[in-house]
Amino acid sequence: MEVVQFILLGLGIGAIYSLLGQGLVLIYRGSGIVNFAQGSLVMVGGYAYYEFRVAAGWPALPAVVCATAVGVLLGVAVQHLILRPMRTSSPIERVIATLGVLLTLQAAAVLRYGVGPISVPSFLPTDAVEVLPGTTLGVDRLVILLIGVLLTAALYAVFRWTSFGRVASAMAENQRAVASLGHSPDRIATANWALAAGIAALAGALIGPITYLQPTQLTLLIVPALAAALLARFVSFPIAFAGALAIGVVQSLITRYVTVTGWGDSVPFIVIIAYLVLRGSSLPLRSHVLERLPSVGDGRIRVVPTVVIVGVFAFLIAFVVSPVWAQALTVTMAFAILTLSVTVVTGYAGQLSLAQYVLAGAGAFAAATFVHRAGWGFLPALIGAMLAAALVGVLVALPALRTRGINLAIATLGMGIVLFSLVLSDFALTGGDVGIPIGEPSIFGWDFGAIRHPYNYGLVALAALTLSALAVANLRRGRVGRRLLAVRSNERAAAALGVNVLVGKLYAFALASALAAVAGVLLAFQGVAVLPAQFDVLTSITVIGMAVVGGIGTIGGALLASTLLPGGVGTQILHGVDNLESYLPLVSGLFLLYVLRSGRNGLYEMNAHLVRRLGRLLRVPALPSRAPSARAAAPEPAGAAQHERRPSRRLHVADLRVQFGGVVAVDGVTLDLVPGEVHGLIGPNGAGKTTVIDALTGFVRPTRGAIKLDDEPIGQWSARRRARAGVARSFQSLELFADLSVRENLAVACDDDGARRYVSDLVAPGRIQLTAPALAAIREFRLTDDLDRKPGALAFGKRRLVAIARAVAADPRVLLLDEPAAGLSDEEARELGALIRTLARDWDMSILLVEHNVDLVLSTCDRVTVLEAGAVLARGTPQEVARDPRVVAAYLGRETDEPNPADEPNPAGEAGPAGEAREADESDDSAEGARV
Template identity: 55%
Template sequence: MYRGSGILNFAQGGFVMVGGYAYYQAVVGFSLPRWLGLVFAVVVGSILGTLVQLLVLKPMKEASALLKVISTLAVLMVLTSGAVLLYGSDLKAAPSLLPTGSIQVAPHAYVGADRLILFLLGAVSTAALWFVYRRTTFGRATGAVAENVRVAASLGHSPERIAIVNWALGAALSALAGALIAPITYLQPQVLAMLVIPALAVGLIANFNSFPIVFAGAIGLGVVESLMARYVSAPGWSASVPFIIVVIVMVLRGRGIPLRSHVLDRMADIGSGKVRIIPTVVVCAVMAWLLSSVLNLAWTNAFTVTIGFAILCVSIVLVTGYAGQLSLAQYVLAGFGALIAARLVADLKWPFLPALLGAVAVTALLGVLVALPALRTRGINLAIVTLGLAVVIYNIVLNNTDYSGGTSGIVVPPIEIFGQNVSGLLSPDRYAIMAFILLVIVAVGVLNVRRGAVGRRLLAVRSNERAAASLGVSVFGAKLFAFGAAAGIAAVAGVVLTFRSFSVVTVNFDTFNSIVVVAMTVVGGVGYVGGGVMGGTLMPSGVSSELFSGIHSIESWLPLISGLILLVILVQNPSGLWQMNVDMVKGIAHKLRRHKAEPPADAQDVRAAEVVKAEPVTAKRLTVSGLRVRFGNVVAVSDATFVVAPGTVHGLIGPNGAGKTTVIDAVTGFVRCDTGTVNLDGADLTRMSPQKRLKSGLGRSFQSLELFEDLTLRENLAIASESWSPLRYGSDFVRPGRIQLDGAALAAAREFDLLGELDLKPGQLSMGHRRLAAIARAVASTPSVLCLDEPAAGLSDPEAQHLAVLLRKLAKDWGMGILLVEHNIDMVLAACDEVTVLTAGAVLVSGSPQEVRHDPRVLSAYLGGGAEEPADAAAPADPRDSSLLEELS
């Protein structure tokens, strides 16, 4: 399925479950022969896969990969909930189609005949799939679609048809597996559905690319688990070690900063983080009144459960909505926090509040450990890793009776705060008010983070890790904070949900419900704190359940209804219910005040910028010597040597594929060079990270702009210019402060005529102003040397010439050294003091623009006469280079 559509299918275990139950229904319910029951299961699976592709994924073809993954989680919820409604949660035995005897494979060694047949079927299926996808036209077309949908379509292949066939085939194979293993494992909805976790883990090892490696990996993990179960008596370790191995492999294989080929997803919309004082006070007063004087016991308990889940959903808003890291471990982390608090209260006799704070601290540390794989993995890979870690934590800790007390839980005394009893059983109203106070504290704190420097950095990392690193943002620090803080908030949720009784039970905080919580947060709106609160209201046993309590068995139907709602939301409005309501309210408010004149938002900025004078940067000389960069066997840059003096513009030109962008990537630390040095005014930067190079005075812009699309231009400039201290990770929860652009940022906005657009997002700017905004953001960080990668791409000739004037002004008035990579030769000749021509990854000639213009070797390089094309050059010279060719010829 992944090869055919590029979508990671978390519902694969659901297809296995459907196949098992379809076989059971056919054989036991319809009394069909067992072989016919197997055929029935395969047909049902293929139809189901086709329907999911047509009804869910096809309408979402323009959505981000993350939202598509979440849609498969919704499908898993729907399938699992439907199976529970139809067949219940009890184990069911299905008659086996395969022989159940044993076969002696070695002296004193026996293997079940059904296991051996399954192994052979797996081997045959692997060989058949390898042949189909490597040797047939359909297989090659599938690979083409997976690599580039548009190119495959231009060659006459239908991506939709290929996706349908692959989803039907993948679902049919899953259903076949379910029908064959159901008699061995018995039928239970969540058990079969969660088989997707080891399957995805094995797929990760093989990069979802090699059928033989997947088969070998599955056998290997199964052997490891069996050996662990035989020789290790500690509970949970036999099922956990395989996932630990997968996590280690992914961390070793990953990258800290993604390559420029990394595909960026458009994420869900994000709230502004503004706290509306009057509405907040009113809501708090009404809730306090309802909980203390109005609601009966049933409603009070329902609100308490909803509040607990709302806190948990807000933690997902922080780590997934703001930081863009899909964590499927939050519910398990909530259970871990509850366990720590219970042990502190029951064993160490801590009072409740210190125990709560202790649980938050310990769980935050665990969250940081969960975040370690996020430092080198991202996207769907990270989702699988966090789900695997959730399995590990649940198996080893939460489901271990030695730690958690099992289904009996840990007995805790009644809660007292400042001498007042707030027990959930003895004083449910006080407990609910306490829970609501915790929700308000958490919600306001997360909103403050969004408005502060930390929130801007989280959104920068979510939007574009490479661009964030180029502006000095610690990508690792942002991810560690997001996971740690979200884990601490999850601990608060776990305590609220479990301390309502005298026994804290954590075995219910399982992996499947971690998926459900994420899904409900997306329904509410994963980019909004209000969306998190709304997601909490949709969880079972809360307000929604109580609201429809008059409907028979509503509690059983709620997961299915929620899954269907999630699918509709993802298809119609991926930003969630909260955004839909916000848009509706904004529309009404806009109509009411449409005749009122509003003062220009940029007036204060204009006045401040008028008195700002651009201060010269610290003058530093960039010296690049013998730079060599290799990707595998391809040498992209063989020998790059040049100098960028302070206050000068140095052009770097050459045919497409000459290695110009790779030079900038190597100079600024985004790719590692094999040999050579990068020296800035005597300091060796060769092995420094991009963040440290920026601190030393070396900045850059990007060919593809890589602006932070979720942030306004003001916020983009603030990230580049504002002072930063790690203490902000704590202080922003309480006092985020306002954005105060410094003199350099205001001067940059003035120079590039962007003062009137500071409160617009990049998507609202014209292409020309987007390019200027990208340069202004880089200038706002006041680097001594600025590397610009094709800043004039897409600009008209007048715009390019205006940009050349601005670059000369930066060099003269700001004292910056500028390394300019550009195909627009007219602009290069107008702006540069010196030009270096690169071909085949090496310097061909360097000199003044006039000297380069009349050098016959340059013409030969551009026309390809006598100059060897570089290994990575596949495209002809850019048509914008025609002006130079005309002059030279």
């Protein structure tokens, strides 16, 4: 019976979660946004109810109605003032905006009500009723459960059977399509936000009396709700409801039967993370939408300004400032190291981690344990803590290996909670409220305990920050930094160039965690003991938020961001201005919303011109542009034939079949790519051409068939391994790394991937060393003048050439080109054809050319295979294929004996089947072409 009782209690808790979970699904379905501020909206409802009911003394019903109305208005305001202007921002930026709403509402609540709990009377009867024999549940819980059931049924019905629901559902998929059908996406999103925020506020009024009102606690209700919504893939109301109940029940049972604290909070997330990992894939699908990413700095170190700035700060700390300011500067410098860790993991590697502050805590506890329990000195303890945190960081990164974007944000938030609940809150490990004492730190007999020697401690923090910033700058300029940026920009393209995407992500998390550990140690070792409560989960969100405010991809941005974090310079300045420091979190939250809304890249970049002017005033060389120096590794003239090539290789594929669920995309294809030859692969849209390339390069797993590189079966190899073995590809949509210059794009393809770079780059990244094939590709593709430009600054035709040059720079032996001439003019396409022939003839490559431009195929290829609906329709020399009546009828669209229509130029150079027929008409240069 006891079990049943606890299940019932769990249902009561789950019902509360379900109200939040439904709001999350509602907002996602109506606007494609995962609203991390849903718990904060509950909090607002709770406090609004308190204001009306307790402070103003209203009767219960009007108080509940008005609290709900406050929620509705707030929902409308958030959608209208913040998210609507961010319509074109990436989903991740919009998620960060909801984190900004969370931080702002939380800060406002703390300002008004403090951090302690406030009790509020319930308007629902709280008597227990017997539900089953021997088991009871409060009437209030039963009512909430009933509301959950009714709400789920109502939402299900609205979204299933009304036109509003259908249109709203389409919003998450494609807002443009919805708009083109005459609906207003804004109005629909606003309606959904209003409804979801109203439900959240009602939930606040309902559960405030049960849980007490406390800002942090209510805000964190988002965590189980996110888990429930994720189970429902943010789509299904009934599954979100059932998931919320299940989580409530599991938590209740764990609380009763597991004596170790923290498991109740953690288990739902462990399950969710496992689910995400199992469901995810190590590389994104072809359909994965690339997001606009914040710009990154160039990582160049200006020696003179750096020495001057560090010297000035050392002087100020050692001789000028008061102990209070020394402490504020120390806190800011420690936070700067933490925001630098965000620069590495989120700015460079593109992985949104919501666990950085908890990781800092893990580092601080590791160091304290080494000092207190093992008797280590400060320096070994710090290094040990960095290694320990790096290990924990690798664990936190595990979900990142198979999931990305918003799901990863949820997973890292969950990992942070698991780490906090199971490790930092474990009394045996961290000493609970007493913490772990740390004594007086010293290095080689030099005492720098913050209490007795705040200036010395400040100097240690300055040294740590300087080294960290230099390491992060070096990382950016080195091979590993390029690899991380390539991963952030486009995982598929990175893997196709032989970059180890998984190792890159793990490394970014490990390095960021090691930096976070340094920050954690510096923050925690200021006191007499390290305390778990110092490293709460929500501050991780504040850290990400402020990193965005500063500028998440630049070192200057990270330094600026740190001044806004609690206890640092910002707090100290506001303290001097009429004790305004308690407003800092609110101001910072609003700042975050402003920066995101303005679509800019943070305060650092917004004020870059000021920094430049300051540089000129200090008579130091003007800050160079973001692109690395044109002098660096300027290509020397190098001919294709001049570099020593790897031996040629032949790629053979037999009886290839690829199936996606019920769709057979490729069926029984056999191809032989031999050195020195260009093999054309043509066919109408959807014939399976790209899928063949995907299968040959390891991006999809074939259902059947053998793929051999010379005599070696490579069918089971990863995309990266095939790339390293010399199988390169280009992509239909180019997939260049937008943040990297042309030179860096090529460098990613030819950088050696030695493991020692992961360490040596932090100290001595060296200059870009382009290999002979890369230099030859630059010459061959005439890219010398474009090396320091970003792809976005190039004309479309040039970009296509860069994409092929990048594949060629990897010195491939087999090159698979996916529609390289799409969008090129006739003249450009002809030049490209000549280049492809050069690559085959002079570079001795085995080339597969997938093209819709039949002229190009017929004039460039030695052999051609024609696909239709996944199967081979014909194969042979271009002449044979062009004459094949089946090809002419099925693909080229007219009979062989039809007269050749007028030779109209096709500037686009590509089209669907009809266009392809016209392309074929243009091949009148050759007699065979004219016959087609």
